[in-house]
Amino acid sequence: MKSPTDPGRRRLLTSGSAALAAAGIGSVTRAVAQTPAALAAAPQAKPLPAYVSWKDAGSMIVHTPTTIETKRTAFGTSLITPADRLYIRNNLPAPDVSIVANRDAWTVAVDGVRKPRNLTVAELKTLGLDTLATVLQCSGNGRSYFPSKPSGTKWTVGAAGCVIWSGVPVRVVAEALGGVAGGMQFMTGTGGETLPAGIDPKTVIVERSVPLKAMEDALLAWEMNGEPVPHAHGGPLRLIVPGYSGVNNIKYIKRLAFTASETDAAIQRTNYRMSPPGTKGSPSFPAVWEMDAKSWINSPAPEAGPARAGWVQVTGVALGGVNAVRRVEVSLDGGKSWRDASLVGPNLGRYAWRQFVLQTQLKPGTYVMASRVTDSQGNVQVETSPDNAGGYLNSGWRSHAVTVVVA
Amino acid sequence: MKSPTDPGRRRLLTSGSAALAAAGIGSVTRAVAQTPAALAAAPQAKPLPAYVSWKDAGSMIVHTPTTIETKRTAFGTSLITPADRLYIRNNLPAPDVSIVANRDAWTVAVDGVRKPRNLTVAELKTLGLDTLATVLQCSGNGRSYFPSKPSGTKWTVGAAGCVIWSGVPVRVVAEALGGVAGGMQFMTGTGGETLPAGIDPKTVIVERSVPLKAMEDALLAWEMNGEPVPHAHGGPLRLIVPGYSGVNNIKYIKRLAFTASETDAAIQRTNYRMSPPGTKGSPSFPAVWEMDAKSWINSPAPEAGPARAGWVQVTGVALGGVNAVRRVEVSLDGGKSWRDASLVGPNLGRYAWRQFVLQTQLKPGTYVMASRVTDSQGNVQVETSPDNAGGYLNSGWRSHAVTVVVA
Numbered sequence: 001m002k003s004p005t006d007p008g009r010r011r012l013l014t015s016g017s018a019a020l021a022a023a024g025i026g027s028v029t030r031a032v033a034q035t036p037a038a039l040a041a042a043p044q045a046k047p048l049p050a051y052v053s054w055k056d057a058g059s060m061i062v063h064t065p066t067t068i069e070t071k072r073t074a075f076g077t078s079l080i081t082p083a084d085r086l087y088i089r090n091n092l093p094a095p096d097v098s099i100v101a102n103r104d105a106w107t108v109a110v111d112g113v114r115k116p117r118n119l120t121v122a123e124l125k126t127l128g129l130d131t132l133a134t135v136l137q138c139s140g141n142g143r144s145y146f147p148s149k150p151s152g153t154k155w156t157v158g159a160a161g162c163v164i165w166s167g168v169p170v171r172v173v174a175e176a177l178g179g180v181a182g183g184m185q186f187m188t189g190t191g192g193e194t195l196p197a198g199i200d201p202k203t204v205i206v207e208r209s210v211p212l213k214a215m216e217d218a219l220l221a222w223e224m225n226g227e228p229v230p231h232a233h234g235g236p237l238r239l240i241v242p243g244y245s246g247v248n249n250i251k252y253i254k255r256l257a258f259t260a261s262e263t264d265a266a267i268q269r270t271n272y273r274m275s276p277p278g279t280k281g282s283p284s285f286p287a288v289w290e291m292d293a294k295s296w297i298n299s300p301a302p303e304a305g306p307a308r309a310g311w312v313q314v315t316g317v318a319l320g321g322v323n324a325v326r327r328v329e330v331s332l333d334g335g336k337s338w339r340d341a342s343l344v345g346p347n348l349g350r351y352a353w354r355q356f357v358l359q360t361q362l363k364p365g366t367y368v369m370a371s372r373v374t375d376s377q378g379n380v381q382v383e384t385s386p387d388n389a390g391g392y393l394n395s396g397w398r399s400h401a402v403t404v405v406v407a
Numbered sequence: 408m409k410s411p412t413d414p415g416r417r418r419l420l421t422s423g424s425a426a427l428a429a430a431g432i433g434s435v436t437r438a439v440a441q442t443p444a445a446l447a448a449a450p451q452a453k454p455l456p457a458y459v460s461w462k463d464a465g466s467m468i469v470h471t472p473t474t475i476e477t478k479r480t481a482f483g484t485s486l487i488t489p490a491d492r493l494y495i496r497n498n499l500p501a502p503d504v505s506i507v508a509n510r511d512a513w514t515v516a517v518d519g520v521r522k523p524r525n526l527t528v529a530e531l532k533t534l535g536l537d538t539l540a541t542v543l544q545c546s547g548n549g550r551s552y553f554p555s556k557p558s559g560t561k562w563t564v565g566a567a568g569c570v571i572w573s574g575v576p577v578r579v580v581a582e583a584l585g586g587v588a589g590g591m592q593f594m595t596g597t598g599g600e601t602l603p604a605g606i607d608p609k610t611v612i613v614e615r616s617v618p619l620k621a622m623e624d625a626l627l628a629w630e631m632n633g634e635p636v637p638h639a640h641g642g643p644l645r646l647i648v649p650g651y652s653g654v655n656n657i658k659y660i661k662r663l664a665f666t667a668s669e670t671d672a673a674i675q676r677t678n679y680r681m682s683p684p685g686t687k688g689s690p691s692f693p694a695v696w697e698m699d700a701k702s703w704i705n706s707p708a709p710e711a712g713p714a715r716a717g718w719v720q721v722t723g724v725a726l727g728g729v730n731a732v733r734r735v736e737v738s739l740d741g742g743k744s745w746r747d748a749s750l751v752g753p754n755l756g757r758y759a760w761r762q763f764v765l766q767t768q769l770k771p772g773t774y775v776m777a778s779r780v781t782d783s784q785g786n787v788q789v790e791t792s793p794d795n796a797g798g799y800l801n802s803g804w805r806s807h808a809v810t811v812v813v814a
């Protein structure tokens with residue numbers, strides 16, 4: 001398969017971001033594109049950093065240069081999150097953009113198979129092709145709703161998106177190399193970020209292990225939403241582990257290994273562990289792997305100001321983690337009573353989110369609106385997720401409820 | 408539902424295109440983003456016009472300022488065509504961009520119902536919500552493959568895309584207004600373009616009638632691919648008639664009427680008619696409405712130069728018009744023999760296209776590759792479409808075959 005040409009606006013902005021800044025584009029964007037409510041919040045808004053200046057500034061909340069979330073009001077109702085509205089969370093700064101100058105030449109070392117070897121993206125493209133929609137969600141999405149106020153980025157709901165990937169199934173790659181070697185229990189991916197000098201690499205390297213079974217539906221992906229994977233999102237090549245939280249989806253993957261044990265990199269050993277508030281993470285606590293069943297309401301959004309009385313479409317998104325979505329209920333009274341919402345739009349598969357809608361008539365007043373998903377295995381979204389030191393995997397419907405004024 | 412904020416890069420480019428041009432962005436895009444084969448063709452490439460300068464220049468072929476197609480090499484394999492790679496075909500220049508300054512205030516007049524009235528987009532959003540993937544394809548896509556060389560834009564395969572729309576079903580709107588009035592046979596949409604002065608409006612107005620049955624799955628759409636419908640693609644509000652060719656999907660729709668007869672606008676009466684080569688169109692010839700079953704190969708693309716011998720993924724897209732896709736076959740010998748391809752990726756519904764893949768091993772040589780789709784009703788893509796004066800609806804597999812050199 002030939003690689004599609006790179007999206008110009010991405011490339012040009014890596015080369016031309018200074019020129020764009022000179023053209024005063026940030027301010028034009030903010031002045032023209034935002035809703036009145038967003039404008040009111042504009043004074044404290046941080047500008048997009050240069051490497052993602054091609055994103056839609058009016059749709060994003062910039063926490064830091066490497067942590068940027070999608071506004072609740074920017075998700076829309078068309079299932080797929082466009083690249084220019086997709087969140088960013090990088091554990092290290094991205095490698096130099098020169099790595100996408102020749103995408104097909106990017107090389108991944110495959111280990112822990114019977115015939116280990118290096119494979120270029122060009123070679124991967126000859127092995128097989130699959131296309132998959134997945135929810136990409138930062139492990140810390142929803143962190144700001146935990147009562148213990150864990151340290152880390154104060155994500156609300158926007159460190160998540162639903163994205164279509166194309167690439168080669170990991171299992172096809174493993175088969176082509178003789179199959180997974182005996183005794184392997186994990187799939188371990190290593191990112192291609194440049195590590196800061198003078199520091200023990202283990203303390204900073206982005207290297208994650210997931211249970212071997214996760215390889216079944218995993219992809220080595222070179223395309224996202226119909227374009228080569230943007231550099232900021234892990235291009236030329238990203239490991240996609242469907243149903244697993246963002247950190248397990250290794251960007252700029254340079255090594256894919258089947259291993260007997262988990263990596264001892266800090267990001268695996270002590271970070272991204274479900275340890276109680278106030279404790280340090282360690283391998284004795286569960287790793288942050290599979291996502292939980294979770295849903296939230298995107299509209300009416302409190303951020304958009306009072307909603308109008310009368311007929312209202314209450315909309316949102318629901319995911320089942322590694323399972324498909326079966327049902328979504330919506331409450332307009334803080335969880336006292338629930339009504340079935342409709343699932344609308346194409347079903348993009350078990351790893352994608354579904355969009356739900358409840359049409360209802362609302363009188364003026366204040367409503368606490370919540371949503372609750374049930375997955376195909378009968379698992380119901382929890383009322384409250386266990387608080388934890390890292391603020392990971394918050395999917396409790398109660399803390400995700402929105403208070404909407406209807407006028 | 409609250410309207411998501413407008414994509415900044417679109418808005419800013421209407422305000423800031425001069426600044427962008429000054430920043431030399433067109434040339435940066437071309438220099439960095441294109442494949443070697445595309446670079447070789449670069450000298451004759453026309454730049455993107457200012458109103459769509461936010462599109463990915465490296466992915467597009469600019470025929471004229473209002474006719475711009477997607478390169479075969481830019482479709483990728485992730486089903487959805489991103490906005491910045493989607494073709495443009497406007498019968499008239501777009502109305503002033505000020506019409507998207509307040510999208511919710513855009514008004515459409517609904518006639519031919521029991522209680523006709525004007526509805527704003529804000530009001531439409533209270534009535535209902537659906538999300539639908541459709542193939543949007545210019546009626547003249549494939550025109551350049553007709554032997555009679557009809558006049559008009561010389562489209563190859565790229566005046567088409569697969570897009571996700573959100574909006575309110577037309578049937579819900581009609582029901583809310585008392586239902587369609589008696590005796591109506593057609594759904595007639597009128598675009599909001601500014602008509603040139605001093606010309607009989609009937610000769611230029613964009614007003615199309617489709618059979619009444621087409622209303623069943625039609626949408627009044629305010630969102631495309633998760634963003635407000637871009638102005639260049641018909642925002643704030645576009646009529647989507649799934650399975651019908653592009654011209655029937657009215658941009659900036661200002662009037663939606665159920666009518667007893669077809670409009671007598673020239674675009675309906677004499678244009679977009681299936682009249683034989685050399686004849687003038689008239690109501691005695693079939694109108695260009697439903698799309699036919701059609702497929703084509705995107706990779707290997709002759710435009711990308713010789714393919715590499717060995718394992719190759721032959722990929723492409725297939726649509727069934729108003730029916731779902733059931734099967735795709737691929738021929739590597741100009742139609743002498745056929746092999747079943749696999750349908751991969753999420754099924755986005757009957758009006759979307761499917762992506763197909765045939766994995767095969769190729770020795771050096773020259774291959775005439777063709778694809779042929781069968782829809783859910785058993786209709787097989789034709790070998791040759793009837794040539795016609797307007798060069799419409801070309802879906803013949805033979806003329807769409809690609810000659811690929813494998814080295």
